[in-house]
Amino acid sequence: xxxxxxxxxxxxxxxxxxxxxxxxxxxxxxxxxxxxxxxxxxxxxxxxxxxxxxxxxxxxxxxxxxxxxxxxxxxxxxxxxxxxxxxxxxxxxxxxxxxxxxxxxxxxxxxxxxxxxxxxxxxxxxxxxxxxxxxxxxxxxxxxxxxxxxxxxxxxxxxxxxxxxxxxxxxxxxxxxxxxxxxxxxxxxxxxxxxxxxxxxxxxxxxxxxxxxxxxxxxxxxxxxxxxxxxxxxxxxxxxxxxxxxxxxxxxxxxxxxxxxxxxxxxxxxxxxxxxxxxxxxxxxxxxxxxxxxxxxxxxxxxxxxxxxxxxxxxxxxxxxxxxxxxxxxxxxxxxxxxxxxxxxxxxxxxxxxxxxxxxxxxxxx
Amino acid sequence: xxxxxxxxxxxxxxxxxxxxxxxxxxxxxxxxxxxxxxxxxxxxxxxxxxxxxxxxxxxxxxxxxxxxxxxxxxxxxxxxxxxxxxxxxxxxxxxxxxxxxxxxxxxxxxxxxxxxxxxxxxxxxxxxxxxxxxxxxxxxxxxxxxxxxxxxxxxxxxxxxxxxxxxxxxxxxxxxxxxxxxxxxxxxxxxxxxxxxxxxxxxxxxxxxxxxxxxxxxxxxxxxxxxxxxxxxxxxxxxxxxxxxxxxxxxxxxxxxxxxxxxxxxxxxxxxxxxxxxxxxxxxxxxxxxxxxxxxxxxxxxxxxxxxxxxxxxxxxxxxxxxxxxxxxxxxxxxxxxxxxxxxxxxxxxxxxxxxxxxxxxxxxx
DNA sequence: CTGTTAGCGCATTCAC
DNA sequence: GTGAATGCGCTAACAG
Numbered sequence: 165x166x167x168x169x170x171x172x173x174x175x176x177x178x179x180x181x182x183x184x185x186x187x188x189x190x191x192x193x194x195x196x197x198x199x200x201x202x203x204x205x206x207x208x209x210x211x212x213x214x215x216x217x218x219x220x221x222x223x224x225x226x227x228x229x230x231x232x233x234x235x236x237x238x239x240x241x242x243x244x245x246x247x248x249x250x251x252x253x254x255x256x257x258x259x260x261x262x263x264x265x266x267x268x269x270x271x272x273x274x275x276x277x278x279x280x281x282x283x284x285x286x287x288x289x290x291x292x293x294x295x296x297x298x299x300x301x302x303x304x305x306x307x308x309x310x311x312x313x314x315x316x317x318x319x320x321x322x323x324x325x326x327x328x329x330x331x332x333x334x335x336x337x338x339x340x341x342x343x344x345x346x347x348x349x350x351x352x353x354x355x356x357x358x359x360x361x362x363x364x365x366x367x368x369x370x371x372x373x374x375x376x377x378x379x380x381x382x383x384x385x386x387x388x389x390x391x392x393x394x395x396x397x398x399x400x401x402x403x404x405x406x407x408x409x410x411x412x413x414x415x416x417x418x419x420x421x422x423x424x425x426x427x428x429x430x431x432x433x434x435x436x437x438x439x440x441x442x443x444x445x446x447x448x449x450x451x452x453x454x455x456x457x458x459x460x461x462x463x464x465x466x467x468x469x470x471x472x473x474x475x476x477x478x479x480x481x482x483x484x485x486x487x488x489x490x491x492x493x494x495x496x497x498x499x500x501x502x503x504x505x506x507x508x509x510x511x512x513x514x515x516x517x518x519x520x521x522x523x524x525x526x527x528x529x530x
Numbered sequence: 531x532x533x534x535x536x537x538x539x540x541x542x543x544x545x546x547x548x549x550x551x552x553x554x555x556x557x558x559x560x561x562x563x564x565x566x567x568x569x570x571x572x573x574x575x576x577x578x579x580x581x582x583x584x585x586x587x588x589x590x591x592x593x594x595x596x597x598x599x600x601x602x603x604x605x606x607x608x609x610x611x612x613x614x615x616x617x618x619x620x621x622x623x624x625x626x627x628x629x630x631x632x633x634x635x636x637x638x639x640x641x642x643x644x645x646x647x648x649x650x651x652x653x654x655x656x657x658x659x660x661x662x663x664x665x666x667x668x669x670x671x672x673x674x675x676x677x678x679x680x681x682x683x684x685x686x687x688x689x690x691x692x693x694x695x696x697x698x699x700x701x702x703x704x705x706x707x708x709x710x711x712x713x714x715x716x717x718x719x720x721x722x723x724x725x726x727x728x729x730x731x732x733x734x735x736x737x738x739x740x741x742x743x744x745x746x747x748x749x750x751x752x753x754x755x756x757x758x759x760x761x762x763x764x765x766x767x768x769x770x771x772x773x774x775x776x777x778x779x780x781x782x783x784x785x786x787x788x789x790x791x792x793x794x795x796x797x798x799x800x801x802x803x804x805x806x807x808x809x810x811x812x813x814x815x816x817x818x819x820x821x822x823x824x825x826x827x828x829x830x831x832x833x834x835x836x837x838x839x840x841x842x843x844x845x846x847x848x849x850x851x852x853x854x855x856x857x858x859x860x861x862x863x864x865x866x867x868x869x870x871x872x873x874x875x876x877x878x879x880x881x882x883x884x885x886x887x888x889x890x891x892x893x894x895x896x
Numbered sequence: 897c898t899g900t901t902a903g904c905g906c907a908t909t910c911a912c
Numbered sequence: 913g914t915g916a917a918t919g920c921g922c923t924a925a926c927a928g
Contacts, residue, residue, distance in 0.1 A: 165681040166650075168905055179915045185909060189660060195913070210677050215651040216591065217905035219582040220920045235614060241607035248601060248633050257648055260626045265615045282623055284532075286581040311576050315531040396843055439642070447843040454845060474604060474840055477762055477813040479820060490602070534921055545899045552924060560897070583921035586904045 167209040176205035188213055219287065226430075228500055229283030231276060233295040234264040235299045237394070237444065238472040243294055246493020254501050259288055263295040270272055277305045284308060290318040290500035293325075294493075296367035301326060305445060320499045320507075322492070323366050331499040331507030333492060337469075339366055340485040340513050342381075344467060345439060347484075347515045349382045351522070353437045353465065357410065358389040358403045359449055361441040365427025367395065371441045371469055373505055387436070392445065399440060399448025407437070407456055412464070414457030436464050437521060443468035443475055450482075450520065461522040483521035487513040533575045542571035554579055585653065594622045595649030595864055597642060599661040600630040603760070603810065603853060604838040609660055609688075612811055612859020620867050625654055629661040643671045650674060655867035656684040659691075662733035662860075667692060686865045686873075688858070689732050697865040697873030699858060701731055703835075706851040706879050707740025708747075711805060711831060713881045714849075715748045717888065719803045719831065723776065724755040725768045727807040734760065737807045737835055738875035753802070765806060765814025770797065772804070773822055778830070780823030802830050803887060809841055811851055816848075816886065827888040837882055849887035853879040 173183035178198060186199040187206055194202075205211075213346045219225040228251050232240035244260065251258045256340035260277035283291050289379030291312070292324050306327055309319055313329040320331045345356070358375050372389070379385060388409050406412070440446035446468030447487055450460055460480050467474075471486035492511050517523040539549035545563060552565040553572055571577075586592040588702050594617050598606035610626070617624045627645035642661055649657050657678070672693055675685055677884075679695040686697045712720070724741050727734030738755070745751060758768035772778070806812035812834030816826055824830045826846050834841075836850035858877050865871050883889040 166677070170905080173920060180906080181908080181916080185914090188907080193913090198914090210673070211619035212647065212650050212674075214586075214653060214905050215648075215799065216582045216585040216653055217920090218907075220580075220586055220922090221905075221907040221922070225582065233600070234611065236604070236608045236611035236839070237602065238602070238607070241604070241610075242602045244607075245600065245624075245628065245631075248626065248628050252631050256760075258626050260610075260612050260614065260624050261618075262611065265611075265618050281578065282581075287532075307576070308578075311532070345798075396840070444840065447840075451843045472840075473811070474601070474762070474813075474838075477817045478844060479817075480814065481855075524571050536921080546922080547900080548898055548923085551898085554923085578919050583904090584923075586906090587923040589904070624915080713902085 166214070167211050168214070168505050169211070172202065172206045172209055172211045174386075175209060176202040178202060187211070188218065211241050220523050223287075224490075225287050225289055226256050227259055227283075227286060227288040228263065228392055228497065229259045229279070229286070229288040230289040231261045231263060231283075231291070231293055231295050232280045233262065235260065235262050235460060239442065239444070239470055240294065242473060242489035243496075244493075245423075246490040247292060247294075247306055247497040249271050250494050250497035250501065256289070256501065259283060274302075277302055277308070280308055280312075283406060284312050284317070288317070290320065292496050292500050293319065293321040294496065296323065296365050298312060310318040318500050318503065321497050322496065323370075328455070331505070331509075333499065334508045334510045335367075335487065335492065336510070336512040337370035338374035339378070340487070340515075341371040341441075341469065342378040343374075343437075344469070344483075344485045344515050345375050345378025346381065347517060348439075348467060348521060349378070349384065350463075351517070351519070353434050354384065355434065355436045356384065357406055357436060357438050358386045359399060359438055359440040359445060360391045361394045361398075361404070361445065363391050366393070368441050369512060375439045377443075386439075388433055394442050395482075396444055396448035396451070399445035399450075400452040401448075402445070403438070403449040403452035404456070407452075412436070412456075412458070415459070415463055435461065435522075438464060440466065440468050443470040443472045443482060445483070447478070450480075450514075460520055465521040467521050480519035483518045483523065484518045485513050486517050487511070532580070532891055533577050533658070534580070535577070537807065538568065538572045538577045541575060542568040544568060548714055554584065555576070558578050574848045589653075591653050591655055592622050593625055593649075593650070593652060593654040594863065595625045595627065595645070595654040595657040597629060597645045597649075597657070597659055597661050598629045599628065601626065601628050605808065605810070606660065608839060608855035608860050609859040609862075610855040612861075613658060613660075613855075613863040614859075616860050616863035616867065617684070622655070625649060625652060628856070629636040640668075643668055643674070645673060646674055646678075649883050650678050650683070654683070656686065658862050658866050659685065659687040660862065662689065662731050663687075682867050684869065686862050688734075688862065697871070697875075699862050699865065700876045701853065701858065702876070702878040703736035704740035706720070706881075707737040707805075707807075708744040708851070708853045709740075710835070710849075710881050711741050711744025712747065713883060714742065714803055714805075714833060714887060715744070715750070715832075719800050719887070720750065720751065721800065721802045722752050723772055723802060723804050724752045725765060725772070725804055725806040725811060726755055726757045727760045727764075727811065731760070733762050741805045741807075752805075760808050760811055762810055762814035762817070765811035766818040768811070769804070769815040769818035773818075776802075778822075778824070780827070781829055799831075801827065801888075804830060804832050806832065806834050807834040809838045809848060812848060812850070812886075813841060813844070816846075826886055833887050837879070846885035849889065851879050851883045852882045853877070871884075 309454040392398035472512035627642035758764035834850040
């Protein structure tokens with residue numbers, strides 16, 4: 165029903181080919197006077213090129229596929245924002261898929277595969293895989309992606325990958341976690357516990373490994389490690405679990421003097437510090453601690469990972485490892501859209517020491 | 531380069547049409563034995579249907595366009611998640627666009643128009659407009675959308691619209707704001723200030739109007755109204771501005787006794803309550819207050835709007851008006867994808883009274 | 897039930 | 913520089 169190029173051409177009194185040449189770029193440049201007539205006709209009829217038809221004719225779609233885990237998670241939405249930015253700059257549209265939603269036909273674990281297949285079906289020019297995949301690399305996924313790459317598609321994955329021909333954006337998850345743990349140790353903390361994310365998630369594992377190695381370097385071991393989903397609720401539950409496992413005792417509520425009567429684990433030593441594999445989960449952990457009567461950082465300290473922008477207003481401010489999420493999205497999109505770029509690109513962040521781990525805020529004027 | 535249906539058909543020794551019928555749904559159902567052969571051939575060759583070609587032939591793309599303002603903003607990302615959910619359930623892919631990013635060619639204010647044109651170009655089956663548009667309804671936008679609708683496209687807009695044929699998802703912004711203000715007044719608060727969002731944003735205006743009417747109903751007027759962007763930074767700056775304008779005095783830091791030596795505005799009355807047009811901005815406001823030595827809710831109270839999930843772990847917990855963001859996204863997608871649904875659909879939320887406005891948390895076990 | 901044919905809307909060879 | 917013809921990969925009438 166929409167007006168098509170043929171109609172514009174007829175209206176302008178030129179051939180289909182000519183109309184095509186003036187409206188949608190071409191090597192050959194029609195005469196200016198005739199071009200003006202065509203443009204006028206197009207404008208008048210409200211012509212809008214059919215991208216599907218163009219895609220079929222040109223075999224390039226101007227589409228980039230982005231698969232994240234949960235777009236509502238600030239980690240992914242910030243990343244997505246970065247992707248969007250460079251995509252729009254290079255005139256691409258982004259197709260979004262999430263691996264956390266029910267996919268009707270596909271089994272839960274196959275969400276990523278389903279998303280990739282859909283993108284391949286739409287012949288996206290590139291696919292960005294940001295949903296921290298499960299360790300179990302699906303051979304079907306690999307096969308589909310390799311075929312896609314061989315057909316000229318570009319794929320960028322967040323983290324390492326075995327997919328031949330794929331570009332990868334390496335993130336300093338392990339090194340960052342190690343650096344964070346080390347910084348905390350230098351600050352005098354001696355007792356740690358770890359709240360790990362889902363065991364099967366690559367990102368989560370790398371961070372936990374980093375925490376553990378950081379502790380090992382100082383001859384320390386975590387008092388406990390509890391796994392849970394990368395959500396606020398996951399952090400809350402894991403923390404409650406931790407409290408029970410470690411037999412943590414909340415200080416006697418003697419708030420009038422403000423003096424604390426007991427600290428874990430050593431009455432005289434530094435408080436326990438909980439290293440959490442991501443910020444959102446750390447937030448849940450803090451809520452659990454508060455609910456159970458622990459003060460942060462006096463009774464228990466907490467450190468997260470990511471430095472989610474939205475959480476920077478939190479009080480106490482969260483000690484964490486800052487990842488340039490937005491920039492990561494941009495780099496990923498650049499790798500996807502600019503073939504000449506070399507991979508892998510390595511992304512590092514920085515340790516950010518704040519109140520939740522006993523550091524005093526540098527009274528940021530914002 | 532990818533394998534096409536013709537090849538699968540040849541491999542299976544059947545005609546193109548038959549292959550099409552078994553692989554991609556059809557009314558006619560081929561015999562089971564022949565169907566199996568085709569499926570086997572497709573599997574072996576790694577056939578993936580070309581959605582572009584299908585779209586061209588069927589004139590329906592299986593695409594939904596979603597335009598938000600800033601996908602990194604939890605308000606929009608949560609909404610987007612809801613959209614994604616029903617889209618995936620009805621086997622649709624979502625095309626995402628943001629109006630906050632530079633659009634190269636298009637002027638800043640034209641981002642929404644550019645996004646809509648792109649979606650129309652891709653012949654999305656429906657377009658969901660969630661970027662709370664500026665009040666100045668662009669006639670070009672309206673024209674494009676109406677043509678789109680007349681060509682069979684469905685459009686859903688968040689809020690009221692003058693676009694003929696568009697469905698709309700009405701949100702109780704004004705009524706909610708009014709209810710929130712009223713609840714606070716009933717609680718005994720007598721002095722209010724307002725932190726409004728961008729003046730040109732519909733959503734922002736409706737909320738401010740609601741706040742004002744709520745106050746008026748109790749014969750009150752806001753002590754001041756400050757505008758600012760819907761961001762944490764916007765809330766921070768607006769609050770600093772407010773502090774100066776109102777000459778707010780922070781209590782003398784006499785923390786040993788915990789006694790406050792001064793309160794604004796009346797030493798004996800209830801503290802000032804700042805009504806903020808959205809949660810993210812309210813967060814920035816709280817940070818500003820804290821930075822300037824005010825305790826929440828003792829010295830100043832704060833109320834937001836939206837009840838962003840990620841912010842529920844904040845302390846003090848934010849009093850706000852809860853909007854079912856995720857569900858709103860779902861409803862919008864349903865309106866977009868299920869033609870029989872009637873519009874407008876009205877969404878209401880609920881007042882949530884929490885610590886930031888002096889209410890005690892019901893020790894939520896989460 | 898299966899095969900043949902004709903477009904879907906547009907870019908792009910080719911001749912002119 | 914411009915117009916006519918061919919094909920992109922697939923679906924949907926049509927026949928058989």
